[in-house]
Amino acid sequence: MKKFLFFLLFTAMLSIANAQTLLNKNLLWDGNNREYAIYLPASYDASVDFPLLFNFHGGNDYIASYMEIVDMRPIADTANFILVYPQAFPDPTDGGSTNWIRKAPTTFDDVPFVQAMIDAIAAEYQIHSDRVYACGYSLGGEFTFELACRLNDRIAAVGVVARTMGTDAFNNCVPVHPTGMLTILGTADFISPYNGFPNYYLSAEETHDYWATHNNCNTPPTVSTLPNTNTADGSTVEKYSWANEEDCTYVEHLKVINGGHDWPGSFGNKDIDASEEIWNFVSRYDLNGILGACTATTSIRETNHSPLSVFPNPFEEQLNIETTSTSIQAFKIYSILGELVMSGQLTAPVTTIDLSALAPNIYFLRTEDQSIKLIKSF
Secondary structure (H helix, E strand, O other), X not given: OHHHHHHHHHHHHHHHHOOOEEEEEEEEEOOEEEXXXXXXXXXXXXOOOEEEEXXXXXXXXXXXXXXXXXXXXXHHHHHOOEEEEEOOOEXXXXXXXXXXXXXXXXXXXXXXXXXXXXXXXXXHOOEEEEEEEEEEEOHHHHHHHHHHHHOOOOOOEEEEEOOOOEHHHHHOOOXXXXXXXXXXXXXXXXXXXXXXXXOOEOOHHXXXXXXXXXXXXXXXXXXXXXXXXXXXXXXXXXXXXXXXXXXXEEEEEEEXXXXXXOEOOOEOXXXXXXHHHHHHHHOOEEOOEEOOOOOHHHHHHHHHOOOEEEEOOOEOOEEEEEEOOOOOEEEEEEEOXXXXXXXXXXXXXXXXXXXXXXXXXXXEEEOOOOEEEEXXXX
């Protein structure tokens, strides 16, 4: 009860202190009063579809204490998405522990609760239904795998920290679309072993092999070493990427060598920020796959061999899109973070659009069957 009262005071203080809004919500589900905190960035506009990201706390934890360590609100403010921290329900058979996946045998299931949350949030706020994401830490990461498998028709991409995939999730996994999968795992994690635990958890290799196979990715992955920007943390990071034949990366793994049961950036490794890595990764996907072009090579290949071309590129203010198609095509332009910045229709032979309002950066032009990388000059 004390923790619950602290949570209410915590959310109230934050709502007053910030122009942004952090609200404590309640949802009656399966006879229980369920709680979650929802954060609306200052840019929230009810006339625009906003992406939605769920962040699930670790085992036997609470929203308030978890947010003190894993606070993604600054990222939501700059990247313009709605952020949700759900609360696990106390387990009366386990001393009131707040865990997302209860000990067997049990019939308690939180996956339908997440689906109910999505519906409730969509009824109250303007969300992009194709851009719903999930991430989690430790036991919350294990539950995130469950959502990627069993609620795949609602979840576009996920990020998991300090957990490999559970065997139950693996045995009941029925993904229905290409699914972005990012994992951040420490090789010296003795709570969630990197090499898994027989009959309970897959190894990191088995986890990635499963999702790479589902996403039709090539093996082996490409590997790179990230800069060791903090030599005092006792760990380094390697990046593994699995891409398909179109050079689209659907599975990434940040291997924290000598890393423990940590959320990098907050505690443990300081070479990377897990919160930033998660958003930068998941925001590249929707339920249909990758938003925008996969790589510069892919963009050039598609432009040279398709009826669609753009010029000038790089551009300063106006962009010309040339097509040989006689039918009207819809187009969308996305930012590098996957935000929709413009949409319209193309008509032959050339459509000129004014992009002077966009900040200098990389963008992606997407039609029904292709994507092209755009560069607005600095």
